[in-house]
Amino acid sequence: MKRLLLALLFCTAAAAQADDExxxxxxxxxxxxxxxxxxxxxxxxxxxxxxxxxxxxxxxxxxxxxxxxxxxxxxxxxxxxxxxxxxxxxxxxxxxxxxxxxxxxxxxxxxxxxxxxxxxxxxxxxxxxxxxxxxxxxxxxxxxxxxxxxxxxxxxxxxxxxxxxxxxxxxxxxxxxxxxxxxxxxxxxxxxxxxxxxxxxxxxxxxxxxxxxxxxxxxxxxxxxxxxxxxxxxxxxxxxxxxxxxxxxxxxxxxxxxxxxxxxxxxxxxxxxxxxxxxxxxxxxxxxxxxxxxxxxxxxxxxxxxxxxxxxxxxxxxxxxxxxxxxxxxxxxxxxxxxxxxxxxxxxxxxxxxxxxxxxxxxxxxxxxxxxxxxxxxxxxxxxxxxxxxxxxxxxNGGKTPPTLENFVARLGAEGFEQAIPLYQQFLAQGAAFKLGPNEIYGWGSELETLERYAQAAEIFRLGTHLHPDEAFLFECMAEMQAKAGQTAKAVRSYRRVLELNPQHAAAAAFLKAHGGA
CATH class of the missing domain: 3.40.50.1820 (Alpha/Beta hydrolase fold, catalytic domain)
Structure with missing residues (x-):
């Protein structure tokens, strides 16, 4: 009996020790x-x-x-x-x-x-x-x-x-x-x-x-x-x-x-x-x-x-x-x-x-x-x-493509930059939080110009004029890129808008005079 009690005490102590470790x-x-x-x-x-x-x-x-x-x-x-x-x-x-x-x-x-x-x-x-x-x-x-x-x-x-x-x-x-x-x-x-x-x-x-x-x-x-x-x-x-x-x-x-x-x-x-x-x-x-x-x-x-x-x-x-x-x-x-x-x-x-x-x-x-x-x-x-x-x-499961700027640019690359405005509106409806202010648009378009992607740059500036319709410099940039891309008729319309916003704009007046759009 004494041995049994000692064994029980030992097992109880071991269990208590294990519980505390x-x-x-x-x-x-x-x-x-x-x-x-x-x-x-x-x-x-x-x-x-x-x-x-x-x-x-x-x-x-x-x-x-x-x-x-x-x-x-x-x-x-x-x-x-x-x-x-x-x-x-x-x-x-x-x-x-x-x-x-x-x-x-x-x-x-x-x-x-x-x-x-x-x-x-x-x-x-x-x-x-x-x-x-x-x-x-x-x-x-x-x-x-x-x-x-x-x-x-x-x-x-x-x-x-x-x-x-x-x-x-x-x-x-x-x-x-x-x-x-x-x-x-x-x-x-x-x-x-x-x-x-x-x-x-x-x-x-x-x-x-x-x-x-x-x-x-x-x-x-x-x-x-x-x-x-x-x-x-x-x-x-x-x-x-x-x-x-x-x-x-x-x-x-x-x-x-x-x-x-x-x-x-x-x-x-x-x-x-x-x-x-x-x-x-x-x-x-x-x-x-x-x-x-x-x-x-x-x-x-x-x-x-x-x-x-x-x-x-x-x-x-x-x-x-x-x-x-x-x-x-x-x-x-x-x-x-x-x-x-x-x-x-x-x-x-x-x-x-x-x-x-x-x-x-x-x-x-x-x-x-x-x-x-x-x-x-x-x-x-x-x-x-x-x-x-x-x-x-x-x-x-998430599943949906998040409306980030990176995914927006990827969609433009896949579907064409002429889809910039409708794609942006789609991303905005999905809760896009990225902002494309005038400076961001200018920087993006200028980098495309450096790459000699004039038509794509023109579309980015067109998105900029859609988002910021009173910024004359974005219309000017769009017109310049359209002209470089050989889109003369579009450039004429854009330079006309530049003159509406800034009647003293000499470059716009000169372009319109040279291309019969004055």
Whole structure:
């Protein structure tokens, strides 16, 4: 009986210990995982201001923006030097995220301070977590082949190691993954204004540019995965950068931070549904109650996700998860009682399923993998998800061609520039947001003139006169291009309009006199 009681006590203690530790349940892919750290400066941007923004003392050292890029990559199996990293090793990259001059002693001291800050009553469990081996081996030999690129964008002010388990998982399945810390324009802390948001979007663009230097990276296939603030920054990045072919938002602020994407005075005006005609996965936390929304004074009348008419959109809702549960770092180090009615192990399982959705989505859209697309189209139950974990997986196909300037120009090239006015009206009816002011028209027409495409230039200036009927210089430009294209009768009519708008126009009068149109 005593042995039985001891066995029961041992099993109970082991189960309790397991419940209080993080376990990533997704099996790794076919590749080993390598990891390296790249410390560079972006000399196109200034990071340090004239004085230290914390102390007011004069700034010293390099003032360009530091970017410490963490890179996970598919490695060659069976040839890995060294042992796998543990989570403590990852934490050791945090102190140097914006200061490359720190020595080993300073890094160790700052790391120990961070660990002690999280220890609390879970000290023993946390130390076990930090010692667990991960997948990646530092500076492992890269595997053969070229692989799609994934940029990971952390949440507000967070470290690049915020979701190491996801980054390692993706690398094991054949992706090159890059991440850098979420830092403000001039301070380590990220702000919450548009400048700060665009700073992180610029960091994403820098990482894509750096990926071009990696022999394994196929930068024709790029996606950005972002959590929270990073899940809004990646939307801004994609709206400006057509290199980005897919977006994953892990409970991203694109859902709740309306002021940056709703077209208001503080919004990024270039973030429009037409400029985000790429596949998007949104994996969100359990929905708040009406009472919680009321207390937070949340305006639910607007949803940017509902505006994405041209995107293939997938929405998965994780019922056990709160916002910070989308960070494996937070699930690991969170104090007791962080997870409400759930255990740490239950949240870790839900977190693993959120990562699985991200992997399958990327497989579907960056690798055109049929199994990945089937996974997205399945119900969570059909995919083997535990009951009551994933509320729904909404799929909405975009399908329509977005009314962007690029698509407008492509249609002109295919159907003829003489269709400029009716095509523009068609795009306008579809919600086109691009503007063709007099200066834009003049620049476009002038570039066509440089290419000696006079008839096409004349049609662009004709569109300009349709949009801006009182601008005499656009009629003059149209008449000049018509004359160069040999369209004399059209040029006569256009120069007559020039004289109506400006009776003193000498060149128009001379042309009409020379061609019998006076």
């Amino acid at each position: 993080f376990s990533f349940s997704n099996p790794p892919g076919p590749h080993a995982v390598g990891f390296r750290i790249v410390q560079q400066y972006d000399y196109t941007r200034q990071y340090k201001t004239r004085v230290d923004m914390r102390t007011g003392a004069p700034s010293s050292g390099e003032r360009a923006r530091p970017i410490q890029a963490l890179v996970w990559y598919p490695a060659a199996r069976g040839s890995q030097p060294g042992k796998p990293l543990n989570f403590r090793d990852y934490l050791g990259t945090i102190p140097t995220e914006d200061d490359f001059t720190l020595g080993a002693a300073d890094v160790k001291r700052l790391l120990e301070q961070r660990i002690e800050g999280h220890a609390g009553k879970r000290r023993a469990a946390l130390l076990r977590e930090l010692a667990k081996p991960m997948l990646a081996v530092r500076d492992a030999q890269a595997g053969n082949g070229r692989f799609p690129v994934v940029i990971y964008a952390p949440s507000l002010s967070s470290s690049a190691v915020e979701n190491t388990d996801l980054c390692e998982l993706l690398a094991s399945h054949g992706y090159v993954v890059l991440a850098s810390a979420s830092m403000g324009a001039h301070t380590r802390s990220m702000g919450t204004d548009l400048e700060a948001l665009e700073t992180q979007a610029a960091d994403i663009a820098w990482l894509i540019g750096h990926a071009r230097s990696l022999p394994q990276a196929d930068t024709g296939k790029v996606a950005v995965v972002g959590f929270s603030w990073g899940g809004l920054a990646n939307v801004l990045a994609a709206a400006k950068d057509e290199r980005i072919k897919a977006i994953v938002s892990l409970d991203g602020s694109v859902r709740g931070t309306r002021e940056f994407v709703d077209g208001g005075k503080d919004a990024a005006q270039y973030v429009t549904p037409a400029r985000l005609a790429i596949p998007m996965l949104f994996v969100g936390r359990r929905p708040p109650t009406i009472e919680e929304l009321n207390r937070a004074e949340v305006d639910t009348r607007f949803s940017f996700l509902n505006e994405l008419r041209y995107s293939d959109l997938t929405i998965a809702t994780m019922l056990p998860m709160k916002h910070m549960d989308f960070s494996s770092y937070a699930v690991r180090v969170g104090p007791e009682g962080s997870f409400g009615d759930y255990t740490r192990a239950e949240i870790a399982l839900a977190h693993s399923w959120a990562a699985r959705y991200a992997l399958r989505f990327l497989d579907a859209y960056l690798k055109q993998d049929a199994a990945g697309l089937a996974f997205l189209n399945n119900t969570p139950a059909a995919n083997g998800a535990p009951p009551h974990m994933i509320l729904t997986s909404v799929r909405r």
